Amino acid sequence: MATEVASLESEIRRRIEAGGPMAVAQYMGLCLTHPRHGYYTTRDPLGAAGDFTTAPEISQMFGELIGLWAAAAWRVMDSPKKVNLVELGPGRGTMAMDMLRAAKVMPDFRGALALHMIEISPALERMQRLALASADVPVSWHRTIEDIPDEPLIVVANEFFDSLPLHQAVMCADGWHERVIKIDEDDKFRFSIARDPIPLFDEFLPAGINNAKIGEIFEWRDDKVARDLGRRIARADGAALIIDYGHVKSAIGDTLQAVSGHGFADPLIGPGQVDLTGHVDFQALGEAAESSGARVHGPITQAELLRRLGIEERAAALKAGAPVEYATKIEAALHRLTSEERTGMGSLIKAIALSSPKLTLLPGFET
Ligand code: SAH
Numbered sequence: 001m002a003t004e005v006a007s008l009e010s011e012i013r014r015r016i017e018a019g020g021p022m023a024v025a026q027y028m029g030l031c032l033t034h035p036r037h038g039y040y041t042t043r044d045p046l047g048a049a050g051d052f053t054t055a056p057e058i059s060q061m062f063g064e065l066i067g068l069w070a071a072a073a074w075r076v077m078d079s080p081k082k083v084n085l086v087e088l089g090p091g092r093g094t095m096a097m098d099m100l101r102a103a104k105v106m107p108d109f110r111g112a113l114a115l116h117m118i119e120i121s122p123a124l125e126r127m128q129r130l131a132l133a134s135a136d137v138p139v140s141w142h143r144t145i146e147d148i149p150d151e152p153l154i155v156v157a158n159e160f161f162d163s164l165p166l167h168q169a170v171m172c173a174d175g176w177h178e179r180v181i182k183i184d185e186d187d188k189f190r191f192s193i194a195r196d197p198i199p200l201f202d203e204f205l206p207a208g209i210n211n212a213k214i215g216e217i218f219e220w221r222d223d224k225v226a227r228d229l230g231r232r233i234a235r236a237d238g239a240a241l242i243i244d245y246g247h248v249k250s251a252i253g254d255t256l257q258a259v260s261g262h263g264f265a266d267p268l269i270g271p272g273q274v275d276l277t278g279h280v281d282f283q284a285l286g287e288a289a290e291s292s293g294a295r296v297h298g299p300i301t302q303a304e305l306l307r308r309l310g311i312e313e314r315a316a317a318l319k320a321g322a323p324v325e326y327a328t329k330i331e332a333a334l335h336r337l338t339s340e341e342r343t344g345m346g347s348l349i350k351a352i353a354l355s356s357p358k359l360t361l362l363p364g365f366e367t
Pocket of ligand 1 (some may be wrong): 046055088
């Protein structure tokens with residue numbers, strides 16, 4: 001491990017020395033997905049022994065409901081004979097397994113689907129292959145969505161977009177400057193700002209972000225993934241469900257976080273050893289998908305989505321007749337997934353759906 005720390009840190013150092021301060025987005029990309037030393041590329045970060053826990057790892061109910069969502073979306077698409085079920089960033093493969101199990105109640109849907117996992121991490125791909133070793137549907141692995149055959153598709157993504165590189169700009173007296181990482185006099189990494197303002201940045205900013213104060217931060221991501229996804233969905237018959245930490249409207253604010261051992265860490269210490277994440281701007285994501293022809297549904301909160309998909313009924317069914325200890329666990333999971341307290345997953349996490357323009361209604365997004 002120690003050599004790994006040294007190597008990504010020294011590689012970033014070398015790049016900064018050669019090319020000058022590094023944009024936050026480039027730093028985040030290297031930390032998470034550097035082919036040899038990236039955080040995701042080299043480990044399984046999930047679960048109690050890892051750094052953070054995601055909804056599918058909290059309870060089987062989550063993946064099951066998403067599986068039923070996919071089956072219902074397939075019906076809305078007029079039940080195409082063949083459909084590619086695509087998961088972006090599938091982690092340990094837990095959600096995919098739970099989805100497939102739940103889809104058993106709709107054998108015609110299961111018979112139509114081929115599962116496609118989009119995963120950049122060889123370590124997590126290995127775990128997914130193990131998890132799905134006995135799946136009775138065709139499964140294949142790819143690095144990007146562009147590698148999926150151009151056929152009807154249903155895409156799901158949980159906590160994927162928050163791990164894509166996040167750009168930050170800082171408001172200064174002479175306009176917005178990109179936030180960068182430099183090497184300070186004490187030889188440590190420090191946040192700084194690029195020397196020159198970003199040209200024409202005001203035109204790029206969403207309406208409403210025009211009165212930022214000095215020092216305030218605006219964040220954005222490259223919208224290529226959202227545009228590609230939107231184009232795919234618009235062209236083929238298709239639907240996508242994207243669930244992530246984020247805000248409904250574009251806003252000012254610094255959401256870059258380093259997470260390690262289920263707590264917060266310093267993003268500039270131990271690059272590649274800690275998770276880096278930033279909230280998803282659902283307005284920007286929706287607009288990008290819309291600009292390539294997709295219809296946008298939502299966003300709504302995770303609590304709202306899961307309730308509409310029947311999580312309370314599912315929890316009650318699982319609890320019925322179960323030993324008390326198990327019933328208590330289900331109740332706790334239900335609470336954790338749908339809690340609308342300020343820091344609850346139910347309200348912090350949002351869900352947005354995309355579809356081809358002719359699909360006016362998607363399950364869970366009826367208004
Ligand atoms: N969806 C899972 C895992 C979330 S962690 C869950 O909810 O438990 C983020 C996942 O996205 C990991 O599987 C990570 O390896 C993958 N990932 C991150 N960046 C990626 C990229 N650029 N391309 C493909 N997969 C990526």
